[in-house]
Amino acid sequence: MYEGVIQDLIDELGRLPGVGPKGAQRIAFHLLNADSADVKRLADSLIEVKDKVHFCKTCYNVAQAEQCRICADVRRELTAICVVEEPKDVIAVERTREFRGRYHVLGGAINPMEGIGPDDLRIKELMVRLGDDTITEVILAMDPNVEGEATASYLARIIKPMGIKTSRLASGLPVGGDLEYADEITLGRAFEDRRPLDG
Amino acid sequence: MLRTHKLGEADRIVTFLTHHFGQVRAVAKGVRKTNSRFGARVEPFAHVAVQFHQGRGNLDTVTQVITHDAFGGDISRDYGRYTTGSAMLEIAERLTNHEREPAVDQYMLLLGGLRALSKQEHASGLILDAYLLRSMAVAGWAMAFDDCAKCGVPGPHGAFALSAGGVVCPNCRPAGAANPAPQSLELIGALLSSDWAVADASDERTRREVAGLTAAFAQYHLESGLRSLRLVDRTEQVQEADTPPRGES
Numbered sequence: 468m469y470e471g472v473i474q475d476l477i478d479e480l481g482r483l484p485g486v487g488p489k490g491a492q493r494i495a496f497h498l499l500n501a502d503s504a505d506v507k508r509l510a511d512s513l514i515e516v517k518d519k520v521h522f523c524k525t526c527y528n529v530a531q532a533e534q535c536r537i538c539a540d541v542r543r544e545l546t547a548i549c550v551v552e553e554p555k556d557v558i559a560v561e562r563t564r565e566f567r568g569r570y571h572v573l574g575g576a577i578n579p580m581e582g583i584g585p586d587d588l589r590i591k592e593l594m595v596r597l598g599d600d601t602i603t604e605v606i607l608a609m610d611p612n613v614e615g616e617a618t619a620s621y622l623a624r625i626i627k628p629m630g631i632k633t634s635r636l637a638s639g640l641p642v643g644g645d646l647e648y649a650d651e652i653t654l655g656r657a658f659e660d661r662r663p664l665d666g
Numbered sequence: 667m668l669r670t671h672k673l674g675e676a677d678r679i680v681t682f683l684t685h686h687f688g689q690v691r692a693v694a695k696g697v698r699k700t701n702s703r704f705g706a707r708v709e710p711f712a713h714v715a716v717q718f719h720q721g722r723g724n725l726d727t728v729t730q731v732i733t734h735d736a737f738g739g740d741i742s743r744d745y746g747r748y749t750t751g752s753a754m755l756e757i758a759e760r761l762t763n764h765e766r767e768p769a770v771d772q773y774m775l776l777l778g779g780l781r782a783l784s785k786q787e788h789a790s791g792l793i794l795d796a797y798l799l800r801s802m803a804v805a806g807w808a809m810a811f812d813d814c815a816k817c818g819v820p821g822p823h824g825a826f827a828l829s830a831g832g833v834v835c836p837n838c839r840p841a842g843a844a845n846p847a848p849q850s851l852e853l854i855g856a857l858l859s860s861d862w863a864v865a866d867a868s869d870e871r872t873r874r875e876v877a878g879l880t881a882a883f884a885q886y887h888l889e890s891g892l893r894s895l896r897l898v899d900r901t902e903q904v905q906e907a908d909t910p911p912r913g914e915s
């Protein structure tokens with residue numbers, strides 16, 4: 468244990484995702500040895516991000532205004548919505564340049580063992596968006612894992628009666644890897660998911 | 667495989683229920699990267715052969731994973747099955763929470779339950795309730811459905827008290843005991859003894875009452891509540907009961 472403020476900093480850093488106790492200690496001492504100006508810039512951006520960044524009122528992506536830049540962009544198609552778990556997934560899909568519609572960020576996946584059910588995600592908000600007739604296609608781009616699959620099957624089940632075309636992104640195949648080394652489940656999913664879902 | 671937790675950038679802490687060593691927690695390194703050798707195999711519901719390496723820390727490292735049954739695929743494809751299976755995993759985790767204490771019966775029960783669920787051998791709700799009743803019985807909480815839970819006087823009895831552990835005779839009956847339908851007690855007996863002919867023939871109302879009783883029974887005995895039980899989606903039950911099971915040869 469270190470003295471007061473140093474230990475406080477280590478404790479705070481240790482609560483960040485992906486940072487263990489050793490990592491927290493390393494970062495704390497890095498900051499102690501760093502230039503005051505550098506540390507101040509870091510502190511300022513931490514405060515600024517909480518002050519200025521909000522969730523888009525339409526899609527719940529991160530936004531610096533009421534709406535994110537994608538929802539505010541008039542060139543984006545209004546008829547298609549790509550549903551993702553987290554804001555970082557929006558960036559990943561954007562990088563592919565395959566999608567010209569808009570997004571909906573759920574804020575996670577359904578995970579009963581963690582106590583996360585449909586009501587804990589922004590699913591009601593999605594259904595409200597789908598309720599007006601402009602949207603004709605929904606692409607479900609959840610993570611290619613059990614929780615993501617289950618969330619997609621739940622959404623497909625409730626969207627199907629609305630008569631909206633629904634498909635599941637074929638994803639998870641190792642990029643640049645040998646098919647031979649691709650594990651069977653990932654490969655199976657990619658094949659299976661190549662076609663639109665019926666519901 | 668019971669549960670996984672994210673650790674650091676790309677690792678996961680994985681909780682296994684093993685055949686010979688009970689519950690084991692281990693670190694699976696790099697499994698969240700898409701090029702991981704066994705990433706997609708390290709997922710809840712999977713029945714795997716796994717090799718551990720004893721590390722310096724208190725957690726072992728997973729060094730090899732071979733899939734026997736990837737139950738997660740069939741289970742996550744249907745929301746009712748997914749929520750049912752999640753409740754089964756949470757119950758198993760709770761009943762085997764003494765790490766490395768052998769729990770062969772619990773292991774076999776869970777494996778059988780997940781297999782039945784992935785192959786849709788019976789309605790999901792019945793599979794869950796059979797699993798719950800039997801795993802609780804193995805753990806020392808057998809629900810009485812015939813003889814009195816308190817004094818053992820032969821049944822059938824009509825009153826049911828959670829605090830007593832099942833049905834009670836008129837003499838032992840505490841205030842506020844419930845009065846489930848005789849068919850519900852019959853279904854509980856069938857589920858406990860794997861009499862699937864009787865269980866499959868039960869009607870929706872009986873199943874609903876038994877689901878309520880078993881859930882209350884588990885919540886009563888397992889100190890802090892099970893998070894997944896309230897999220898079990900039973901809307902599929904009617905459909906499932908009418909649809910012939912698929913994937914059976």
Ligand SMILES: [Zn+2]
Nearest residue numbers: 523526535538
């Ligand atoms: Zn937006």
Ligand SMILES: [Zn+2]
Nearest residue numbers: 814817835838
């Ligand atoms: Zn009695």
